[in-house]
Amino acid sequence: MIYAVIMAGGSGTRFWPESRKRRPKQLLCIAGEKSMIRTTVERILPAIPFERIMVVTGEEHADEIRCQIPELGEGMIIAEPAGRNTAPCIALAAYKLSKIDPEGIMVVLPADHLIKQERAFIENVKTGAEVAADGNYLITFGIVPDRPETGYGYIKLGVPVVKTGSSTVFKVDKFVEKPDRATAEHYVASKSYLWNSGMFVWKVSAIIRAFEAHLPRLSESMENILQALNTSREAEAIDEAYATMEAISIDYAVMEKADNALTLPIDVGWNDVGSWASLSDVWGCDHHGNATRGLVVIVDGKDCIVRSSEKITAIIGVEDLIVVDTPDALLVCHRERTQDVRKLQEVLKNLGYENLL
């Protein structure tokens, strides 16, 4: 059987002021009518029914997710007492699934990405799941790049390993860090590199074997949790384990070390919605490059991203600006400076405005 594991642990700093600690990006309707996590769940439904969809999130967001996705099965929202990056999150889901279906397949998906070609995505998920079912592979979905993006990590393709239908699954030659512009241009031109999307598919048994091999301490913590799973001690056991658990990413901890890492190239209109600037692609632009939501009037504006919540926003004679208006905070930020939204939050914290974070 195929299961979806949706990682919904994001902390919501990059979409301030729309996102806050209590309302991180995945819970918001930033891209469309529905929240990003609801969209993520509905997108996978043609391949995986509600009862086999699991969400891992911070405990402060579990209730809201239960509200947004009431169709999720009993026990399928796992609350982490603290964010520890992707490896513990995935491990928790994997060990939990190992009790239900140790030879099951798990598709791991971030809750806050967008995919435009949903049907093609589903086909690729099915392909990936088939390949995963046939062996002890750790498969990462690699995005065929359409521009020399410097904000993503890349995957270098190795030799082809499996052909199935029109798809080929490759060995991962190596994972590489976010490149500079020239390197990124080289990557794209070479056609040998994919964007590292953070979406995976593997057998539950395969990823558990990988945790045992590459993260034995994490694996041990999870075994302890496993003893308490589905008992009254479950939450306590998770709390205990997380108290001393190292925060580490699945890429760094497992994928980069594994010799059974494969990648399936996919071209599905993927967008990680990484910052306000990414929304020009998501929302679509007018012929001056302006992307807007809400009541916005622009006189001579160019390449602006404007979200107006409850009032009219008027823009005159500006370029490359992000304007986000919410009832209690307004952000005006240069488009190239979205990384400093975090810096701003530090400033706000130091000024005593924690209620606005």
Added chain:
Amino acid sequence: MIYAVIMAGGSGTRFWPESRKRRPKQLLCIAGEKSMIRTTVERILPAIPFERIMVVTGEEHADEIRCQIPELGEGMIIAEPAGRNTAPCIALAAYKLSKIDPEGIMVVLPADHLIKQERAFIENVKTGAEVAADGNYLITFGIVPDRPETGYGYIKLGVPVVKTGSSTVFKVDKFVEKPDRATAEHYVASKSYLWNSGMFVWKVSAIIRAFEAHLPRLSESMENILQALNTSREAEAIDEAYATMEAISIDYAVMEKADNALTLPIDVGWNDVGSWASLSDVWGCDHHGNATRGLVVIVDGKDCIVRSSEKITAIIGVEDLIVVDTPDALLVCHRERTQDVRKLQEVLKNLGYENLL
């Protein structure tokens, strides 16, 4: 006796969204704790008491002005049924004063300018009033320019006519239109030009004689109004006269044609507060050139003017921007494009948002 006539007919388009049709700039606290018109009235008090201060305004703003300045005497707020520029406004006040004190002196002041050196201003008003009392002069206060401003009209100095104390009053050689940059630089360097401030002092009889000579039709209309003044027919007579009255400025209609126009150079920290951009001077700047009001946090901003009304406004990595947040409208405008705030209002009108104007 000296009277002040405060012109408060501004329509409030340039300070949108803070100013609206119902709340034009002169009624707002844009520059300080008090409204601009209240500030204008209090500034002149050392020279002219409340009972000799007259305000001419649009009838839709008369009640608000009565509220803001309850000390004004009975009948000293004159409501124009429609804005007809400065000549009719001044004529109405002059003819009304001619009934009370035909040989009185009237000091004409816009309601929405700022003056930093109030004591020096009062001294100059007194000087101007003395000179006006001694002859049939039309005296305009000319501002000693401190920069080659292209947004103002200029007055070219003629021969000195009267010396009194440390002041000299000059004949006006000519009024000149807003210059281009090079011309403005030449004007400032020559020391023979002043800014045309739109503030005047003259005898009531002198300006009435000028209206009779240069605007006979306006003068006739005013004579008709005069018959009805202080009777139950007053409002009706004003309505009738204004229905067909030409809109024309005192500069164009009278000052440029008069051969008895004098100018008194003054250097009093004058600011016409002509647009949002002017507020960097009024509010004062931080060492990055940012001028702010309300709760504003700036990370790497330069030369911005930000007014936040009810929430926090955060600025990241931008220059030369005007940001004005109000409860029902937000403006983000390049500092060099404040003239397009009017254009924006046309757009809003065409889109059906007249309620926001």
